[in-house]
Every structure is written in structure tokens, then in C-alpha cells.
Amino acid sequence: MELFLQQLVNAIALGSVYSLAALGLTLVFGVLRIPNLAHGALYMIGAYVTYFALTSYGIPYIVAIGISAAVLALIGVIVERLVFHPLRNAPHTHHLIAAVGVLFFLQSGAQVLWGSEFREMPSPFTGIVNVFGLNIGQQRLVVIFASILVMVALYLFLKKTVPGQTIEAIEQDRTGASLVGIDANRVSMMTFAISAALAAIAASLVAPINLVFPTMGEALNLKVFAIIILGGLGSIPGAIVGGFALALAEVFSSTYISNAFSEAIGFLFLLVVLAVRPTGLFSKGA
Amino acid sequence: MWRSRRKLMVLPLALAAFFMAACGGGGGEGGGSGDGGEVVNIGYSGPLSGGASLYGENVLSGIEMAVEDLNEEGVEIDGQPVTFEIASLDDRYLPNEAATNAQRLVQQDDAPVVFIPHSGGIFAAQSINTDRNEFLLGAYSSDPAILEQENPLTMMIPPRFDNYMEPFVGTTMDEFGDSLGLIPTESEYGQEWTDQVTEEWEAQGGEVLSNNGVDYTTTTDYAGPVTQALSEDPDVLFIGGPSQPTALVIEAARNQGFEGGFIVMDQAKVEEMEEFTSEENINGSVGVMPLIESDEAGTEDFVTRYEEEISEDRLPVSEVGYNYQAMHVVAKAMELAGSTDDPQAIRENIEPALAEVEDEYKVINFPEGFTEEGHLAGPVVATFVEDGEYTELEVPQEQ
Numbered sequence: 001m002e003l004f005l006q007q008l009v010n011a012i013a014l015g016s017v018y019s020l021a022a023l024g025l026t027l028v029f030g031v032l033r034i035p036n037l038a039h040g041a042l043y044m045i046g047a048y049v050t051y052f053a054l055t056s057y058g059i060p061y062i063v064a065i066g067i068s069a070a071v072l073a074l075i076g077v078i079v080e081r082l083v084f085h086p087l088r089n090a091p092h093t094h095h096l097i098a099a100v101g102v103l104f105f106l107q108s109g110a111q112v113l114w115g116s117e118f119r120e121m122p123s124p125f126t127g128i129v130n131v132f133g134l135n136i137g138q139q140r141l142v143v144i145f146a147s148i149l150v151m152v153a154l155y156l157f158l159k160k161t162v163p164g165q166t167i168e169a170i171e172q173d174r175t176g177a178s179l180v181g182i183d184a185n186r187v188s189m190m191t192f193a194i195s196a197a198l199a200a201i202a203a204s205l206v207a208p209i210n211l212v213f214p215t216m217g218e219a220l221n222l223k224v225f226a227i228i229i230l231g232g233l234g235s236i237p238g239a240i241v242g243g244f245a246l247a248l249a250e251v252f253s254s255t256y257i258s259n260a261f262s263e264a265i266g267f268l269f270l271l272v273v274l275a276v277r278p279t280g281l282f283s284k285g286a
Numbered sequence: 287m288w289r290s291r292r293k294l295m296v297l298p299l300a301l302a303a304f305f306m307a308a309c310g311g312g313g314g315e316g317g318g319s320g321d322g323g324e325v326v327n328i329g330y331s332g333p334l335s336g337g338a339s340l341y342g343e344n345v346l347s348g349i350e351m352a353v354e355d356l357n358e359e360g361v362e363i364d365g366q367p368v369t370f371e372i373a374s375l376d377d378r379y380l381p382n383e384a385a386t387n388a389q390r391l392v393q394q395d396d397a398p399v400v401f402i403p404h405s406g407g408i409f410a411a412q413s414i415n416t417d418r419n420e421f422l423l424g425a426y427s428s429d430p431a432i433l434e435q436e437n438p439l440t441m442m443i444p445p446r447f448d449n450y451m452e453p454f455v456g457t458t459m460d461e462f463g464d465s466l467g468l469i470p471t472e473s474e475y476g477q478e479w480t481d482q483v484t485e486e487w488e489a490q491g492g493e494v495l496s497n498n499g500v501d502y503t504t505t506t507d508y509a510g511p512v513t514q515a516l517s518e519d520p521d522v523l524f525i526g527g528p529s530q531p532t533a534l535v536i537e538a539a540r541n542q543g544f545e546g547g548f549i550v551m552d553q554a555k556v557e558e559m560e561e562f563t564s565e566e567n568i569n570g571s572v573g574v575m576p577l578i579e580s581d582e583a584g585t586e587d588f589v590t591r592y593e594e595e596i597s598e599d600r601l602p603v604s605e606v607g608y609n610y611q612a613m614h615v616v617a618k619a620m621e622l623a624g625s626t627d628d629p630q631a632i633r634e635n636i637e638p639a640l641a642e643v644e645d646e647y648k649v650i651n652f653p654e655g656f657t658e659e660g661h662l663a664g665p666v667v668a669t670f671v672e673d674g675e676y677t678e679l680e681v682p683q684e685q
Contacts, residue, residue, distance in 0.1 A: 007513055010507060010510045111335060116339035189623075209508075210534065215336055215543070219505075219506070236447070259498050
């Protein structure tokens with residue numbers, strides 16, 4: 001039982017990070033229909049920005065995450081303007097290739113600028129909390145609570161504010177939204193900004209329990225794609241549920257079935273869902 | 287509109303060109319200003335981008351430092367002054383790329399020697415280095431399987447990892463108890479280590495628990511596998527992959543209350559791990575001896591030079607030192623052979639060259655002999671970390 005609970009906490013922490021990263025990806029897909037393969041690279045850059053804000057400038061951790069989110073939002077806008085906007089009328093394959101290009105550019109850029117060594121992000125939350133006989137690292141609790149907070153904030157933004165509603169409007173009906181005077185350009189930029197900021201927050205939260213290095217986004221990239229396909233492309237609840245589902249599947253399959261099998265099991269789970277519901281769990285029948 | 291868009295497109299192109307130039311510039315450094323004389327290219331193919339690039343850069347910097355010494359000191363081969371230069375190519379850790387690179391280095395740069403720092407690439411290169419384009423293979427991998435190929439032009443540089451098993455297992459079993467949990471990295475190399483550790487642990491009468499290995503390069507959180515391994519209540523954990531993630535595994539284990547010992551795979555370096563977890567957590571680990579703790583004649587100066595020339599924030603790890611020594615051995619072998627382009631002759635002179643290398647170039651477990659299978663062998667000292675001290679652990683060498 002103790003093993004089960006300990007692993008449950010681990011899975012929820014992992015799932016929070018997966019969900020946050022997947023949310024950004026699914027937003028971009030929903031609004032722009034672009035599979036942004038560079039998402040993992042934005043995630044990595046986000047971790048570096050927080051790292052340098054913390055270590056070179058001595059900015060407190062939480063503020064550093066905010067700065068990183070802002071910087072990445074700006075980078076997201078730049079990427080949208082320079083790369084994806086000029087391709088808006090091009091066939092879909094062009095977006096894919098451009099996204100791969102951005103991924104390589106950011107990854108090798110990071111390696112040239114900051115070197116390929118692993119860096120450890122110092123976090124003020126280093127203690128261990130003992131709850132019902134479980135040893136839980138404070139940073140894991142921070143990951144879980146911060147993720148929930150960000151998800152709630154995102155939900156409120158999308159549902160309760162005008163700019164947020166314009167995103168949903170474009171997502172639902174691009175032509176209709178344009179007809180009522182919504183500026184699709186502005187929404188594209190805003191979506192990229194939010195997406196990159198979410199990636200930065202996810203990376204900054206997880207970096208203290210992992211490490212910061214130029215290829216840190218690679219493994220995550222594949223997983224977040226699986227998550228948004230699982231949850232339904234473009235679906236926000238889908239990304240959240242998908243993120244936790246994949247994390248739970250990974251952690252518990254390795255605990256009770258086989259460790260070697262855990263990476264595969266996430267994808268097996270994905271295949272089963274797609275066989276039953278080819279459009280994903282929460283698709284809107286798009 | 288059109289105009290401004292075109293302008294916008296130019297910027298990323300310019301940036302891309304800048305980065306490509308920056309990447310490409312890394313290759314040809316290291317050569318001194320040879321005033322006339324012959325230029326000999328030393329080939330290197332290793333990971334210089336991607337997740338393993340730090341390792342590849344460490345190996346390369348060892349060779350570079352040796353080449354710098356040699357050019358400064360001035361080497362004469364067969365009466366001719368010789369300048370060494372390094373031709374390096376990125377193989378992204380891929381075996382087939384390494385073989386292609388080796389071929390290129392030999393054909394285009396006339397490299398008589400090619401260093402490759404990973405067993406997959408070494409196996410691939412062993413299938414081509416005795417053909418038309420002969421070259422001596424500087425093999426930096428502790429996998430003894432590279433000797434079993436009986437390749438006549440291989441020089442295996444580091445100590446064989448199978449020799450670590452007996453002292454590592456013996457020490458930790460005596461100290462902590464006889465059940466062993468496994469959380470190694472899931473690479474081919476990690477798998478081989480796991481098999482050997484398992485075999486030795488059982489041979490010495492211990493119990494091996496389930497394998498909870500994870501891929502250290504893609505795992506986001508180590509808490510899960512650690513929890514699982516600890517649920518079986520092990521006395522000792524076998525761990526290891528790149529140093530920094532290995533430190534995180536130790537940290538996770540200690541945080542979850544583990545008080546036993548660690549057998550650390552030779553890929554991970556204890557001195558690098560110390561930067562990522564507290565010294566206290568590392569107590570009770572057996573692993574390879576840090577270069578900085580080595581008592582060879584040249585170690586101290588080497589460490590100072592590394593700090594000045596290569597990196598202030600990183601320590602010179604053993605792969606830097608082993609490749610540094612190997613390059614000095616190769617240069618001496620060329621001198622004795624009186625040839626820079628006959629790999630056979632260079633190979634034959636490696637054994638006598640060992641005695642000729644000056645003490646100041648000896649930095650870690652300097653080899654005493656060169657075996658028939660092609661291994662730079664000698665006494666090896668590993669370490670057991672006790673109360674923050676690196677106590678020496680003799681590693682008996684059986685071939």
C-alpha cells in the first residue's frame with residue numbers, strides 16, 4: 001500500500017508536467033492546425049532562461065519562472081512571425097518541416113551558446129515532507145500545486161476574458177470568427193505566446209528534480225504528442241487527462257508489470273484508445 | 287508588404303549561417319604553427335552533438351591537450367620535424383556514422399590513427415581498419431568484447447570493466463549486506479555491466495533483486511524507479527549512466543531513506559556526481575578513482591592546465607586523462623617506428639613506447655604493458671568513498 005501511494009504521488013507529479021507541456025501544444029494545434037514539433041525545444045529554452053535568471057542574476061525561483069514564461073512568450077511570438085506566419089497558406093508538410101527546422105536551430109543554438117553539460121537548477125524547495133509515512137520531496141508538491149494553479153488560470157483566461165474567448169472562437173470556426181471581427185493574426189501570436197510560456201513553466205518546475213541540458217526536450221516531445229493524440233487533437237481537457245493518464249500508465253505499469261515495458265505501455269495504451277476512439281478521448285469531432 | 291517580409295526572412299537565415307559557422311569552426315583547432323615539416327592528422331570520431339556530446343568533448347579535449355604538448359615540445363620522426371593536427375568529426379554516437387567518419391578521416395586527411403570513444407563505433411571501425419585503408423584504432427571503451435575481435439590494429443585505452451566486478455561486489459557486500467537492487471541506465475553498455483554485476487554478486491553468494499533500470503537520458507523523474515527498487519529492501523544498489531543523472535538517482539534513494547551502499551558503473555564519475563548531490567549522499571559508493579585524486583607524476587599540472595585551458599567549472603575526468611596519455615603513447619610509438627603513416631609499424635612499437643613516455647605526461651593509471659590482444663594494461667586503482675574520503679581500492683588485473 002505504501003508503495004502504491006508513493007508511486008501515486010510520483011505519477012501525479014509527472015502527470016502535471018506532462019499536462020502543462022501538452023496544453024501548450026494542443027492550444028497551438030487547435031488554433032493554427034500546426035503540429036509544433038519545436039515544442040520540446042521551447043521547453044528546453046524555458047528551463048535555461050529560468051536557470052540563468054536564478055544562478056546569474058540571483059532572482060528568486062518563483063519570479064524566475066515568471067520571467068522565463070515572459071521571455072518564452074516573446075520567443076513564441078517571434079517564431080510565429082518569422083516561421084509559421086509566412087507559411088500560413090502553404091501546404092501542411094511545410095509547417096512540419098519548418099517546425100523541425102526550429103527544433104534543430106534551438107537545440108544546436110543552445111549547445112553552442114551554453115555548452116552541452118548538464119546543469120543543476122537550484123530550487124529553494126529541497127526539503128522532504130513526511131505524509132502518512134511517505135517521503136515526498138517538497139519540489140514535487142510545488143510541481144503539483146503550481147501546475148494546478150496554472151491550469152485553473154488558463155481555464156479562467158479562456159472562458160472568462162475576451163482575449164481568451166477569441167482563441168476559443170478561432171478554434172471553433174476560423175471563418176466565423178473573422179466575420180465577427182476577430183483578428184486571426186493577433187490570436188495566432190497570442191496562442192504561440194501562451195503555448196511557449198506554458199512550456200517554460202513546465203520545464204522550470206521539473207528542472208530541479210531533473211537536469212537542464214540541450215536535449216532535455218527530446219524525450220518529452222514524443223510524449224506530449226502521444227498525449228494530445230490520446231486526448232484528442234486541440235482539446236484542452238484532453239491534454240490534461242491525457243497527461244495524467246500517460247504518467248499513471250507509465251509509473252504503474254513499471255511498478256506492477258515490468259520496468260522494461262513501461263515506455264512501451266504508454267504507447268500501447270494510446271493504440272488501444274485510438275482503436276476504440278480514432279479521434280481521441282475528448283475530440284470535438286473535427 | 288513583400289519587401290518587409292523578405293527582410294524578415296533574411297534574419298533567420300543569417301542567424302542559421304552564423305550558427306553553422308560556429309559549429310563548423312570547432313573541428314580543425316589544436317594544431318600549432320608548424321614551421322615547415324610534415325603535418326600529421328590525428329583522426330577523431332565521437333559524439334559532438336546531442337545528449338552524449340559532453341562525453342565526446344571530454345575525450346577530444348584530452349587528445350587536444352596532448353597534441354598541444356607535442357607541438358610545443360617539437361617532435362621529430364625519421365629525422366623530419368612533425369606537427370600534429372586533429373581532424374574531428376561528429377558521429378552522434380552512431381556506430382555506422384563512426385565507421386563512415388573513420389573512412390573519411392583516413393582517405394581525406396590521411397590520418398594514420400583514429401580515436402573512437404564508444405564500443406558500437408569501435409566494432410564498426412574494426413570491420414574496416416584492416417582493409418584497403420589501414421588505420422590504428424584508438425579505442426576508448428572499457429568493454430572487453432572489443433579485444434575479442436582479435437583486430438590487429440586496435441589499441442584499447444581504458445581499463446577493462448570486467449576487472450572491477452570482484453572488488454566492487456566484494457567491498458560493498460562486506461560493508462552493507464548481501465541483497466542487491468538494480469537501477470542502471472538502459473543502454474547496451476549498461477546492460478552488459480548489469481549482467482556482469484549480477485553474475486559476480488551471485489557468485490559471491492548474494493541475492494540479486496529485480497531490475498529497475500531506466501534510460502538515464504530520457505527519464506524525467508527518478509523517484510518512481512527508485513521507490514520500486516527500495517520496496518524490495520536492498521542493502522546495495524547498482525546504478526550508473528552519465529554522472530549527473532546518476533547523482534540524481536543517489537539523491538532520490540537517500541531522500542527516500544536508503545542507507546546502504548552504491549556500486550557505480552564506470553561511466554559515472556564520483557567527482558562529477560559531487561557537484562549534483564551532497565558529499566554525504568555519496569558515502570558508501572564504489573566507483574572509478576577520480577583523476578584529481580590520482581597520484582601519478584603529471585596529475586597536478588594536468589589538472590591546473592585543464593582548468594586554465596579547457597574549463598573552469600568542470601573537472602578533468604578520467605576519460606580526458608586516459609586519452610591524453612594514449613595520444614602521447616601513439617606519438618612515441620611513431621617516433622620509435624620512424625613512421626607516421628604505417629599503422630602496422632606504429633602498432634608494433636606501442637609496447638616499447640610505454641617506457642619512453644615522460645613522467646610529466648602520466649596522469650592516471652598509466653599502463654605498464656600492451657597485451658597481444660591490443661590492450662594498454664596496468665595496475666588499476668578504484669575508489670571506495672568512506673566518510674567523504676576516497677580510499678583506494680586495488681583492482682586485480684586478470685585477462
